[in-house]
Amino acid sequence: MRIGMLVSGGDCPGLNAAIRGAVLRGVDVFGFEMIGFMSGWRGVIENDWIPLDRRAVRGISPMGGTILGTSRVSPFTDEGGGAEGIRARMRENDLDGLILIGGNGTQTVAQMLSDEGINVVGVPKTIDNDLGGTDFTFGFDTAVSIATDAIDRLRTTGESHGRCMVLEVMGRDAGWIALHAGMAGGAQVILVPEFPESIEQICEWVESVRDRGRHSLVVVAEGFRLEGMESEVTRAGVDGFGRPRLGGVAEVLAPMIEERTGIESRATVLGHVQRGGVPTAFDRVLATRAGIAASDAVEAGDWGVMTSLQGNDIVTVPLAEAVGSLKVVPRDRYEQVRLLFG
Ligand SMILES: Nc1ncnc2c1ncn2[C@@H]1O[C@H](COP(=O)(O)OP(=O)(O)O)[C@@H](O)[C@H]1O
Ligand SMILES: O=P(O)(O)OC[C@H]1O[C@](O)(COP(=O)(O)O)[C@@H](O)[C@@H]1O
Ligand SMILES: [Mg+2]
Numbered sequence: 001m002r003i004g005m006l007v008s009g010g011d012c013p014g015l016n017a018a019i020r021g022a023v024l025r026g027v028d029v030f031g032f033e034m035i036g037f038m039s040g041w042r043g044v045i046e047n048d049w050i051p052l053d054r055r056a057v058r059g060i061s062p063m064g065g066t067i068l069g070t071s072r073v074s075p076f077t078d079e080g081g082g083a084e085g086i087r088a089r090m091r092e093n094d095l096d097g098l099i100l101i102g103g104n105g106t107q108t109v110a111q112m113l114s115d116e117g118i119n120v121v122g123v124p125k126t127i128d129n130d131l132g133g134t135d136f137t138f139g140f141d142t143a144v145s146i147a148t149d150a151i152d153r154l155r156t157t158g159e160s161h162g163r164c165m166v167l168e169v170m171g172r173d174a175g176w177i178a179l180h181a182g183m184a185g186g187a188q189v190i191l192v193p194e195f196p197e198s199i200e201q202i203c204e205w206v207e208s209v210r211d212r213g214r215h216s217l218v219v220v221a222e223g224f225r226l227e228g229m230e231s232e233v234t235r236a237g238v239d240g241f242g243r244p245r246l247g248g249v250a251e252v253l254a255p256m257i258e259e260r261t262g263i264e265s266r267a268t269v270l271g272h273v274q275r276g277g278v279p280t281a282f283d284r285v286l287a288t289r290a291g292i293a294a295s296d297a298v299e300a301g302d303w304g305v306m307t308s309l310q311g312n313d314i315v316t317v318p319l320a321e322a323v324g325s326l327k328v329v330p331r332d333r334y335e336q337v338r339l340l341f342g
Pocket of ligand 3: 106
């Protein structure tokens with residue numbers, strides 16, 4: 001069996017552990033030959049790949065990023081040639097199947113290719129934790145740990161100055177990082193894309209914290225919109241897939257809070273620090289198990305599936321189950337913490 005592997009979409013801590021898990025299982029246990037395409041679909045389009053053997057994955061599990069690189073290049077362009085182009089490239093490289101490591105976008109592509117009869121197995125990754133069909137994705141735990149550390153640090157300086165500190169974390173469509181880091185760090189207000197709030201309500205919470213003699217720590221996901229706001233706050237430019245680049249909502253909220261409450265406020269945008277550096281032990285284990293499971297699925301001829309964490313078990317689920325809908329913060333989880341705001 002000869003298998004190609006690639007990473008597509010935003011990177012996240014744990015990708016290397018997943019690659020290593022798949023290679024150790026696939027090459028050492030099942031005797032596969034494996035290759036890794038560089039920078040996602042760009043590597044497929046340009047036939048840019050490296051052999052993936054035991055030596056190639058030595059010691060990479062604690063490393064952030066990905067040894068294969070990643071991109072948001074789509075295979076469904078004239079250059080990529082869509083399913084036909086990929087099929088031709090696979091034939092050229094004598095590949096029996098592909099392991100596609102990525103988030104909701106990548107798994108959507110995996111599903112489209114599977115529908116065209118191409119052998120694919122998906123491995124889920126995203127710091128946003130917004131992918132359906134799995135309880136958690138690797139990268140999320142690391143991002144939450146980094147965001148929680150940021151809250152802990154902002155708290156001491158905020159407390160010293162009696163300021164309202166507004167921390168912006170990632171989360172385009174789903175507020176899981178904000179919710180979990182906010183809970184872990186004891187934030188007084190947590191704002192997520194799923195549930196718009198009014199500026200009046202936010203200021204009421206901040207003032208009630210001040211009235212108790214404390215300072216406020218507000219965590220806001222980048223995709224949050226104030227009630228009545230038509231769209232998210234964006235930076236100039238678009239990402240590799242042509243979507244607006246999000247960011248800056250904390251810098252909008254902090255001056256509004258200061259103006260309305262008279263409480264000095266500061267904004268911090270955590271940004272890509274959340275996606276960098278070493279993965280937590282939890283993410284390394286989850287990623288390694290996901291990689292192993294991907295090679296198991298290949299060996300079993302279980303194509304058109306994604307590896308998935310369900311409870312404590314790693315299983316496979318049909319790709320359709322994973323990409324059918326985004327996994328967003330449910331109302332009851334938000335309401336539960338909202339009662340504690342202020
Ligand atoms: N519906 C789609 N149709 C065609 N290509 C898509 C689609 N969704 C995503 N892609 C491709 O897959 C890439 C990865 O998706 P993206 O959302 O950027 O990252 P992730 O896989 O981490 O969610 C996109 O940049 C784009 O090239
Ligand atoms: O700066 P980039 O690489 O375009 O990525 C920003 C986006 O990537 C994410 O971290 C994760 O997105 P994906 O999992 O879809 O790649 C989002 O939270 C954020 O909006
Ligand atoms: Mg995505």
